[in-house]
Amino acid sequence: MNGSDIETASSARVTLDRSGRWFVSFTRLAPQIERKSTGSVVGIDMGIAITVATSEGKSLKAPKLLTKGQRQRRRRLQRKLNRQVKGSNRYRVTKLAIAKLAAKEVDRRKDWIEWTTTDLVRDYDLISLEALKIKNMTKSAKGTKDKPGKNVKAKSGLNRSILEQGWGLFCQRLTDKATNAVTPVEIIAIDPAYTSLRCSECGYTDKKNRESQALFHCLSCGYKDNADVNAAKNIIAAGLVVQERGGQSHIVSNKTQHSDPVKRTTTPKAA
Structure with a gap:
């Protein structure tokens, strides 16, 4: 995103997602895709x-959204989370680790x-x-x-x-x-x-x-x-x-x- 895009933005928002990542987002008109008619269907x-x-x-x-190793790690973390006390520090750390893997999938x-x-x-x-x-x-x-x-x-x-x-x-x-x-x-x-x-x-x-x-x-x-x-x-x-x-x-x-x-x-x- 360049300076001119920021100048045309109508609003801005700062958010923190569940995986601990910060985002700064600007709302602006969607850019058009450059294309020529191809006649193809x-x-x-x-x-x-x-x-x-x-x-x-x-x-x-x-x-593949996650590697084999990442999928195995997610299963281990999920089992670990099920054994931990809900709301405890260890529970929050494990939950964050799972959220980071989920964020990789989404991206x-x-x-x-x-x-x-x-x-x-x-x-x-x-x-x-x-x-x-x-x-x-x-x-x-x-x-x-x-x-x-x-x-x-x-x-x-x-x-x-x-x-x-x-x-x-x-x-x-x-x-x-x-x-x-x-x-x-x-x-x-x-x-x-x-x-x-x-x-x-x-x-x-x-x-x-x-x-x-x-x-x-x-x-x-x-x-x-x-x-x-x-x-x-x-x-x-x-x-x-x-x-x-x-x-x-x-x-x-x-x-x-x-x-x-x-x-x-x-x-x-x-x-």
Whole structure:
């Protein structure tokens, strides 16, 4: 952030996060992304094994947010925290150490999302994606005392995996940048129903088409593809239909300002 950016800022805020890092943030008009029209369109499918699969066959996978050693250390710290007296000095030290690891995860996720969404906005004039209801997708499966849930442990693991990918932040940042680019990018969000089961070649839809988590094999025409890429092809096809009918994106961004951290203990790369 340079001097002219600070001069145009409308407000400033100093904050301390849970990991002990200080931030100074200035609120200013969001900068526009420089881009030229490419005439290219793309569909993207959000997943867990592959964070983003495109209709062009590209697999964009988020990096490991913590190293193996850091994940092991977090588990040890969590066990240690459970044995300590809540509110004690040792408890606070251990909790801070866990918070610092969590902050690394957040920074790495945000960094990857910023770079990836910027590249997509620069490369495509139209991006079609799924209108995912992430809050509903990650609801707990515990149920109630009278009606306990099923496969609670597996569902909890799935919920963690979904939240780790940062789908909500990804879609929001993609939309913010698309609507604020010098040459705007059209974002169309479509109903994701059956996109993973429908053949992108012949349109035949059957749950048995999904031979495995990774492989799609159409029982009607024999078409084979990566399951996520096949879904992305269905997503762009649906998006183009919406565009042709004059439909609007399901995702609307009203954000015109954002806060820029100018002082922090770790500074992610700028997208």
